[in-house]
Amino acid sequence: MKRSIFFALIILILSCSGNDDSDNGGQNNLKPSDLTVVSTVVGTDSNNPNGDGSGKVDFTISATNATYYKVLINNETLEFTQNTFSYTFTNGGTNTYSIIIAAYNGVGSVSITHTVKVYVYKELLLVWQDEFNQEGAPNTSNWGYNTGTGDNGWGNNESQYYTNRLDNAKVENGVLKITAQKEAYQGSQYTSARLLTAGKFDFTYGRIDVRAKLPAGGGVWPAIWMLGSNISSVGWPACGEIDIMEYVGNNSGKISSAIHTTSSSGATVNYKAVSIANETTEFHIYSMVWTAESLTFMLDDVAFYTYNPTTKNDQTWPFYNKQFIILNIAMGGNLGGTIDPNFTSATMEIDYVRVYQ
Template sequence: MDSPRSLRRLLLPLVPLLALTALATGPALASPPAAAPAPRTAPAPAAAPAAVTFSDDFDGPAGSTVDGAKWQIETGDNVNNHERQYYTAGNRNAALDGRGNLVITARRENPGNYQCWYGRCEYTSARLNTAGRFTTTYGRVEARMKVPRGQGMWPAFWMLGNDIGQVGWPASGEIDVMENVGFEPSTVHGTLHGPGYSGAGGIGAGYTLPGGQAFADAFHTFAVDWSPGAVTWSVDGTVYQRRTPADLGGRQWVFDKPFFLILNLAVGGYWPGDPDGSTVFPQQLLVDYVRVTSGGAQPAGGPITGIGGKCVDVAGADTANGTPVQLHDCNGTAAQRWTVGSDGTVRALGKCLDVASGGTADGTPVQLWECNGTAAQQWALPAARDIVNPRADKCLDATGGAPANGTRLQIWTCTGAAHQKWTATR
């Protein structure tokens, strides 16, 4: 879509991105090629039906804040697009209404004497994201919402690549499920942004309601259906565009990895322009629900639990090669959803469970690494509940037998001990 935007919205500087994704400890060690593994392999899991992987219906008492286990609230201003609002914490600008909706409210006010890039802020609003709480790779991502109206309003439901803290924007990728600017009351936009096609050069299209209807008049359902190499947008079940790598003119497709969700209501900026005398405040974005469902053709995956009932976890949900794999309290996030493949791999976040440097010695740590077909990424799950690397003939092991959060996983000679016993969801 060739929109008039000159800059996209980056994550606010005040959001502690690095705190959301714990960095891997120690150097990342590649796994060298190795001999073919022994023929001890795991059975193929059946393809799972579509399953809900994230859902928030925003049920709760009027005035309640959002569920902190699902959402974090960002604070600060955004100079990148010359937006005018200050995003506040708490429930002042983002609260449940007691009728099953989240209400994000934009107000013309400044009760906290907030300072923005242009001086004393003129407006407040709210922005929420699921970074560090939930990410998804593929599936159906949807929300039922009623947008605000008026010049300068800019509501959005969108996603950013979970690796933004490492690679920055736009290399992280951005999927805009829905954006509306107040001067187009009948039209919403869906857009991809990535390296070489960001800002006004994003790839996308708009959808316009028939008969002059305005999106602010009623609730509508906005969705993307996302699969390897394709993103498809719809409004109320009507598909209006599909994008694949072929649409990028040879530029890099960066949409086959985990993304997190964002909801916000911006005021002003390069694209929508500033509010004017016709704009009435307060304005509200109402969100009935947000839901993510897995694709029916993809194995849904699930937790692998071990000693102390703890889950096998990718540290910080970081997708970088060499990220430690550890024990942690089970929390249902993508960092703890593992798929046991018919090819002998165990995968999470689009990468493989890997023995560092292809090592075979007791105490060699395991890590997340790009899947490469080597023996360091081959695992067998016999009935005894061991998880065995056949090349090393050693078991997945919790270091020191400790059940504490953050205990690093390694390979070790199989002993039958409790800290080498695992229950994998097939």
């Protein structure tokens, strides 16, 4: 039914000129010609290839001998004499639209079909959250722990022993405090905590916001990140890893976001770093927007990196499967680097974790 209406509108547009193919006194050469259209999606840049989410597109039409124009766009018919116009699309998500543009004068008409791809931000609903309002141990309905050393499978030559003690992870005054500290414990010289939602909450697509204050000190390596829930069956990096925020105390003033897949891991990982100020003394919001097409990373609601591989397959894009959330502080290791010999303790404070879909 929709297709029938669509083609009926096309016929209506082209028939309104009345004399498209008539002789008109031998003046057929005066019919409109050389019709072209240029569309500019508002807010397009390297991080937002299909626009800023407003859905607004600016069009410029060029045609020889045209006196007015008709446009069939998103099942709407528009008519005007000027050669520029703007249109705002409202369908949420990223969509490709076919637009028919016709140029007219008193002799006849010419038409073309133009396509445009537009992203429209759609309001998301809060589907999961932890506001850390319950004092003491983190909510066991939301969080579990990885415990032990890198020998348990996460490697990276890190120096800490992850525990489930209140000394290393507790909720206090409305924030979750993950503390890394120097102490001899189970054969390690440092302790910390690694909390995760595996087996309790995972999701596919949406937006995650984490408001946090980062720890300071040479050798600290805090992270807010995600792993594919199928890691036990397919392994890493085939499960996909999304590093929403990583910070290195030995390189203050910068955070980074990274993607690990079968085609992008180790030395060839896709990542981008961005400057940050007061990261250890003030709270900032670290965010990631995940769609079927791309992963966009934001600092304080400003996008700075988008991962959108041209070819999507299991090697480049395992991100059609659910992922769970991880919060931790590592010490030293491949990225954390040398630990300050005067280090005693450092804490990452998390005000909230919120997931929208």
